[in-house]
Amino acid sequence: MARENKRRSNGRRSPWAAAALIGIGLLLTGGAYAGASAAMASTTDTQVKSALTAEDGKKLFQANCATCHGLDLQGTESGPSLYGVGELAVEFQVSTGRMPLQAQAPQAPQKPVQFTEDQVRAIASFVQETSPGPTYPEDKIIDGQGDVARGAELFRINCAMCHNVAGAGGALTEGKYAPALTTTSALHMYAAMVTGPQNMPVFSDMNLSTEDKRDIISSLLFQQQEVSVGGFTLGSLGPVSEGLFIWIFGIGTLIAITVWITAKSN
Numbered sequence: 001m002a003r004e005n006k007r008r009s010n011g012r013r014s015p016w017a018a019a020a021l022i023g024i025g026l027l028l029t030g031g032a033y034a035g036a037s038a039a040m041a042s043t044t045d046t047q048v049k050s051a052l053t054a055e056d057g058k059k060l061f062q063a064n065c066a067t068c069h070g071l072d073l074q075g076t077e078s079g080p081s082l083y084g085v086g087e088l089a090v091e092f093q094v095s096t097g098r099m100p101l102q103a104q105a106p107q108a109p110q111k112p113v114q115f116t117e118d119q120v121r122a123i124a125s126f127v128q129e130t131s132p133g134p135t136y137p138e139d140k141i142i143d144g145q146g147d148v149a150r151g152a153e154l155f156r157i158n159c160a161m162c163h164n165v166a167g168a169g170g171a172l173t174e175g176k177y178a179p180a181l182t183t184t185s186a187l188h189m190y191a192a193m194v195t196g197p198q199n200m201p202v203f204s205d206m207n208l209s210t211e212d213k214r215d216i217i218s219s220l221l222f223q224q225q226e227v228s229v230g231g232f233t234l235g236s237l238g239p240v241s242e243g244l245f246i247w248i249f250g251i252g253t254l255i256a257i258t259v260w261i262t263a264k265s266n
Contacts, residue, residue, distance in 0.1 A: 052118045052119060052121070052122035053122065053125070054122065054125040054126045054128075054129050055126075056119075056122045057119075057121075057122030057123040057124070057125050057126030057127075058126045060115070060119055060122060060123050060126075061123050061126055061127070064100050064114075065099070065100060065123070067079075068100075068101065069081070069082050072130075073127065073130055073131055078104075079101075082127055082131060083131045084131055084132070084133045085127065085131070085133045085134075085195065086127070086128055086131075086132060086133020086134040086135055086195070087124035087125060087127055087128035087133070087134075087135055087136070088124075088133070088134040088135055088136060088190075088191045088194060088195055089133065089134060089191065089195040089197070090120075090123055090124040090127045090128075091120055091121070091124045091136075091187075091191065092188055092191040092192065092195060092197060093108075093197065094113070094114075094115060094120045094123060094124070095113060095115075095117070095120045095188075096110050096113070096188065097110050097111035097112055097113045097114070098110060098111070098197075100114065105175075106174055106175035106176050107175070107176045107177065107198050107199070108198065110179070133195075134191075134194045134195055136187070137187075137190050137194075137210075140214070141190060141210060141213060141214045141217070142186035142187055142189075142190055142214075142217055143186075143214075144186060144217065144218045144221040144222070145218060146211070146214040146215040146216075146217065146218035146219075147215045147218065148215070148218050148219045148222045149219075150215045150219075151212075151214075151215030151216040151217070151218050151219030151220070152219040152223075154208070154212055154215060154216050154219075155167075155216050155219055155220065158203070158207075158208065158216075159216070162178035162199075162200075163178045163179075163180075163181055164178075164180075166223070167180065167181035167182060167220055167223060168180050168181075168182065169181070172199060176198070176199050178199075178200075181220055181224075182223075182224060183224070184220070186217050186221060189216070189217045189220060190213060190217060193208065193213055193216070194213075
């Protein structure tokens with residue numbers, strides 16, 4: 001009997017064991033619930049953000065754009081009409097931060113973007129439904145696989161007088177300017193050619209065909225990725241920056257050498 005009682009006492013569990021098991025179970029259950037809740041929340045947020053409609057875009061437009069462009073896109077004294085501009089123009093202006101405009105100026109500058117990508121698309125969809133215009137291009141047009149050499153030639157003929165032959169941008173009249181294209185996306189290159197923002201003319205298919213536009217975009221994308229084999233580009237401003245460099249450093253070095261030789265001889 002004594003041996004049997006000893007075996008029972010040795011096999012008896014500690015009173016803390018049950019509490020420990022319950023605690024571990026609660027921790028595992030709580031962790032699993034928290035993880036599942038976070039996953040559900042992120043999925044819900046993604047669905048909400050990606051489910052914005054033209055009706056949502058209308059509300060965003062009325063809250064942020066209607067003051068200048070009118071509730072019905074008819075325009076006001078502070079902003080032009082948006083009839084016929086289409087979703088492509090809206091996407092370009094809003095996703096580059098040019099709109100909403102903070103203050104009247106010769107040209108709308110690029111600023112930090114105020115809306116998310118989905119919100120921009122929703123506003124653009126509302127404008128497109130209300131007053132259709134230029135829309136997004138086919139993927140092929142902006143894939144960068146066009147004829148680079150031909151595109152560079154077309155760019156020099158049609159665009160270089162404002163944007164510089166290297167796409168570095170340049171000054172225009174009355175405080176206006178052609179922006180640099182060194183970081184511009186393919187979509188925005190196409191949008192600029194089709195919608196003619198700021199001081200840029202509209203290049204219809206009569207001026208530049210779809211294939212022409214594709215080649216120009218391909219040449220600019222190639223130029224963005226190309227490593228300058230000539231060393232420092234000096235802003236790619238041609239003889240302006242090169243001449244300034246020669247005057248400051250070249251002639252300055254010659255003057256310094258002349259002064260040193262004169263002082264040495266004396």
